[in-house]
Amino acid sequence: MRLDVISIFPEYLAPLDLSLIGKARRDGLLDLHVHDLRDFAHDRHRTVDDSPYGGGAGMVMKAGPWSEAIDHVVTQGASALGEPAAVPTLVVPGPGGEPFTQQIARELADEPWLAFACGRYEGIDERVYEWAGERMPVRVLSLGDYVLNGGEVAVLAMVEAVARLLPGVIGNAESLVEESHEDGLLEYPVYTKPAEWDGRAVPEVLLGGNHRAIAAWRQEQRVQRTAARRPDLLPPAAAAAGLRELEER
Ligand code: ADE
Numbered sequence: 001m002r003l004d005v006i007s008i009f010p011e012y013l014a015p016l017d018l019s020l021i022g023k024a025r026r027d028g029l030l031d032l033h034v035h036d037l038r039d040f041a042h043d044r045h046r047t048v049d050d051s052p053y054g055g056g057a058g059m060v061m062k063a064g065p066w067s068e069a070i071d072h073v074v075t076q077g078a079s080a081l082g083e084p085a086a087v088p089t090l091v092v093p094g095p096g097g098e099p100f101t102q103q104i105a106r107e108l109a110d111e112p113w114l115a116f117a118c119g120r121y122e123g124i125d126e127r128v129y130e131w132a133g134e135r136m137p138v139r140v141l142s143l144g145d146y147v148l149n150g151g152e153v154a155v156l157a158m159v160e161a162v163a164r165l166l167p168g169v170i171g172n173a174e175s176l177v178e179e180s181h182e183d184g185l186l187e188y189p190v191y192t193k194p195a196e197w198d199g200r201a202v203p204e205v206l207l208g209g210n211h212r213a214i215a216a217w218r219q220e221q222r223v224q225r226t227a228a229r230r231p232d233l234l235p236p237a238a239a240a241a242g243l244r245e246l247e248e249r
Helices: 010-017 019-026 063-081 102-109 126-133 152-163 211-229 236-248
Strands: 002-007 031-036 089-099 113-117 138-142
Touching: 002 010, 002 063, 002 152, 010 019, 010 031, 010 152, 019 152, 031 063, 063 113, 063 126, 089 102, 089 152, 102 152, 113 152, 126 138, 138 152, 211 236
Parallel strands: 002 031, 002 113, 089 113, 089 138
Antiparallel strands: none
8 A cells, every 4th residue: 555644744754664554664565655745835934834814813734835745746656656547545634524433444444545634733725625626535534523733643543543454464363353443342351461460350251261151241341341431332222221231230
């Protein structure tokens, strides 16, 4: 998979050299390119922002540097892929976007080429979204209902969530199946040695080797945990039943 990231803080993306994502790059599974938006500003101060039309606080990112940077990514990427007509899916992280979920991570993992545009300040001139949308698929995605200073941290999270789904990135592919959000329930609690720590015992059922009983216990834990922490993930009746069970304990 090819990934391009455009940012005014390219150094922010340095963690993508570490751990499993760094290894995936070295193994040739991920072809990641980071671009400095300021390289596409042409004045002495390499200006990428200006005050908002209509007034208001803060600054808005200018359309010109963004369209040039995206054009550059498209040209360079299409040539590297040997497909002159290829375009990436453009992902723009922002608090006003569609919620980024495991389902969206799976959809993005199926794409051959993603480009990420990291906005800062009060956002990017709206015309960039229109312009880009006429040339490539554009997805505005939010990490959650809170505000970050820019898209870089969101890109780190999204790239990790997507890249780990690519074949070969995670050594043990089974660990991808039994995870929170893969089937709509949160993960069950896990324990390791010692069997007693701080006066707290590991649940008896996990020590017995009865795999059927262990699977049933884990499933029950998943439902209870989901009802307690994320009732929004359960059908309403199941959420209510799970909560009743918790209250009765
Ligand atoms: N940029 C600023 N806030 C963000 C958020 N919540 N999600 C994604 N990108 C952002």
